[in-house]
Amino acid sequence: MIIANVDRYHLREPLFEGVRVILSHYGEPYSPAYIQGLSGTAFRLGGICPCAPTCTSAMDQQQLAALLGYGAKCIPFAGETIEARQAVLAATMPRLDAELAAGRPFLLWHAFTMLEWDVVVGHEGGRFFGRGSYLGLEDYADEDDQRAAGPDAEPALGVMLIHKRSAPTREALCQAEKDSVREAVRHAHDVENLEKVCSSDRWVFLQGLAAYDRWVSDFGLRAAEHVPPLLGDMYCGNVYAATHRAAAAYLQEIAPRHGACRGRLLAAAECFYREAAALADARDRINSAYQAGEASPGERERIVAALRNARDAYAAAIDELKAALPDL
Secondary structure, X not given: OEOOOOOOOOOOOOOOHHHHHHHHHOOOOOOHHHHHHHXXXXXXXXXXXXXXXXXXXXXXXXXXXXXXXXXXXXXXXXOOOHHHHHHHHHHHHHHHHHHHHOOOOEEXXXXXXXXXXXXXXXXXXXXXXXEOOOOOOOOOEEEEOOHHHOOOOOOOOOEEEEEEOOOOOHHHHHHHHHHHHHHHHHHHOOOOOHHHHHHOOOOOOEEHHHHHHHHHHHHHHHHHOOOOOOHHHHHHHHHHHHHHHHHHHHHHHHHHHOHHHHHHHHHHHHHHHHHHHHHHHHHHHHXXXXXXOOOOHHHHHHHHHHHHHHHHHHHHHHHHHHHHHHHO
16 A cells, blocks of 8 residues: 655655655645744754754654644554564554555654654555655655664654644644744753863763854864764754754744744844855765765865854844744
8 A cells, every 4th residue: 555645855854844744645734844943943953963853852743743733643663672673563564554544644763764754655565665854755765664673773763653633723833933932042052961061071962052163163173183074964964954944934934923023033034044055055065075085175164164154143043033032
């Protein structure tokens, strides 16, 4: 059984764009930018490390689904061994086939991409079919149906089923929009683990501006030592260039509903567009250097400059959002 005409991912983001794809199949009109903004992912930045885009979020998929009037049930493939995880998957498979037969796609961790939530739309001949953030953008991707419980799927987060409950009220969504802006400001100034940076040589996960500042600083230090970009630089560049551009579009979308601070929201959107453009420049240069395994001194300096410009535009956007809070 393969469900036809399920939308593709419209931006590279591993947690919430898959939710939007499924809701779009159910007839919901939410834009990719709206889902990124409402979930808070449009404003997040953490790490910098290969897992950062999946390790820092304002909410989880179940909370987002609930905001939009849906229920989400997660079935983890729990077990200390691969065999145990595969046994859970095997026991769950009839339920998954029933979902597809009923025309309901579902989220499956590590189905097609590497350790991201993917959308499964079909199951035939021992293979899953569907969409991912960078796979299945044209024709459906397909992969062995045991991959999600295999040795590379650690942590084996399993499957998430999304079903309709009741439509959200306009008032509830308006409040969620306000909450997303407040959380964006809080996250940007999060000092989690910051004291450990000065007291230990051990790497720690940072959030918001602290993560941005270290990204600029560390990349500059590594560039001076002729160390090429790392996987975390490449993955974060790919994701954050897309999600932070969505932040700008989200703010433009919601600004008319928040008239008292409309100007501040639109000003923040322009800053996020500048940030996304600088991140896209850094991303393209980082990806080329990562693939080549090196970058010239001049190119390393250009990457550092692009990241610094992105950081400054992000800070300016957050300043505008902070100024909007009293009237929100």
